[in-house]
Amino acid sequence: MSNDILVLAEHQDNKVKKISLELLSKATGLASQTGGSVSAVLIGSDVEGAARQLAPYGAKKVYLVSGASFEKYNTIAYSQAMAAVVERAKPGIVLGTASPMGKDLIPRLAAKLKAGFASECTDLRIEPAGSVPGGKLVGHRPIYSGKVFVDVVFNSAVQMATTRANSFPTKSPQEGANAELVKVDVGGETTLRCPMKQMEKGETGKVDLTEAEVIISGGRALGNTENFKILREMADVIGATVGASRAAVDSGYAPHDIQVGQTGKVVNPKLYIACGISGAIQHLAGMRTSKVIVAINKDPEAPIFQKADYGVVGDLFTVVPLLTQEFKKVLAE
Ligand SMILES: Cc1cc2nc3c(=O)[nH]c(=O)nc-3n(C[C@H](O)[C@H](O)[C@H](O)COP(=O)(O)OP(=O)(O)OC[C@H]3O[C@@H](n4cnc5c(N)ncnc54)[C@H](O)[C@@H]3O)c2cc1C
Numbered sequence: 001m002s003n004d005i006l007v008l009a010e011h012q013d014n015k016v017k018k019i020s021l022e023l024l025s026k027a028t029g030l031a032s033q034t035g036g037s038v039s040a041v042l043i044g045s046d047v048e049g050a051a052r053q054l055a056p057y058g059a060k061k062v063y064l065v066s067g068a069s070f071e072k073y074n075t076i077a078y079s080q081a082m083a084a085v086v087e088r089a090k091p092g093i094v095l096g097t098a099s100p101m102g103k104d105l106i107p108r109l110a111a112k113l114k115a116g117f118a119s120e121c122t123d124l125r126i127e128p129a130g131s132v133p134g135g136k137l138v139g140h141r142p143i144y145s146g147k148v149f150v151d152v153v154f155n156s157a158v159q160m161a162t163t164r165a166n167s168f169p170t171k172s173p174q175e176g177a178n179a180e181l182v183k184v185d186v187g188g189e190t191t192l193r194c195p196m197k198q199m200e201k202g203e204t205g206k207v208d209l210t211e212a213e214v215i216i217s218g219g220r221a222l223g224n225t226e227n228f229k230i231l232r233e234m235a236d237v238i239g240a241t242v243g244a245s246r247a248a249v250d251s252g253y254a255p256h257d258i259q260v261g262q263t264g265k266v267v268n269p270k271l272y273i274a275c276g277i278s279g280a281i282q283h284l285a286g287m288r289t290s291k292v293i294v295a296i297n298k299d300p301e302a303p304i305f306q307k308a309d310y311g312v313v314g315d316l317f318t319v320v321p322l323l324t325q326e327f328k329k330v331l332a333e
Helices: 018-034 075-089 100-113 226-238 246-250 281-287 316-332
Strands: 005-008 038-044 061-066 093-097 116-121 123-127 136-143 148-153 159-163 180-183 214-218 241-244 271-275 292-297 310-313
Touching (some): 005 075, 018 093, 038 075, 061 075, 075 100, 100 116, 100 159, 116 148, 214 226, 271 316
Parallel strands (some): 038 061, 214 241
């Protein structure tokens, strides 16, 4: 088993995503225990600009796969590209983020390469070496909608995992660091049976919920679409992304793409503020790994308070605007 670690780096508009820099930082720490080195993979139509951003975060080598077939994400083309890079780099560990792309790509790659896979990890560690050179990867991940955490170990030569956003601190970049760039040819243009025609940006222009560090979510108690304005106002002040419960979505107060929970998005922010949300198990399934949870609810018996780190018993229509004013004052100082 190789001691090296390969990280799939996601990028947008020629910039490596923060979630990938975070994962690269974690991989660097793991590599210091395995005794191997960290490489990154960039796939796209023009990726050399983004490649320069990876060395300061610990990548010693960056594998580049570029070409017209890779301009937009495509399951078939990207999994072929990743398989070609794994073949070339021969890593013992392959990591990606649990983003929509990572969730689609890494399990397919694992199946293709017959490698063990742990999804949605919130932590990774290396078990002391024992009989295995360089030690073994252990993926710490939630199961049963986050009620229980398990440690996953692998019995395959290549170990693969995806990790949730905001699980690890991003290390300070080491300015001036350089990485070797390795172009990988995956064997001519791939014929795409299902090419992606178009990708549209969400309307809000905010960080996607799955990557957001701060989320303010509204529930059925918001009562209508218009009332979500008070959450958007607070979000603008504190740099948060707005989420919603399924009850709010099903009632037509909020679009489905901001639903948090079992049948919505799984989020992992540093701060989650739940406003007028009861705390049903299906909602908790999507946000219970948040680092700090604040609940605002007028019912002191609401189940969300059992999970919240801080609770405000009160009417959200009074509490939220007051908090927004306070945040404005504090941030202006
Ligand atoms: C298969 C399945 C999948 C599901 N998936 C999801 C999912 O992905 N995400 C999800 O969220 N739910 C999901 N649900 C639904 C879930 O069970 C709950 O019905 C839903 O989460 C409730 O949303 P809510 O908390 O906004 O509404 P409610 O449960 O109605 O709670 C509203 C809360 O607001 C409080 N409140 C009322 N007025 C005020 C006020 N003025 N100020 C402050 N507090 C106030 C009330 O005290 C109450 O606690 C799923 C259910 C099923 C069966």
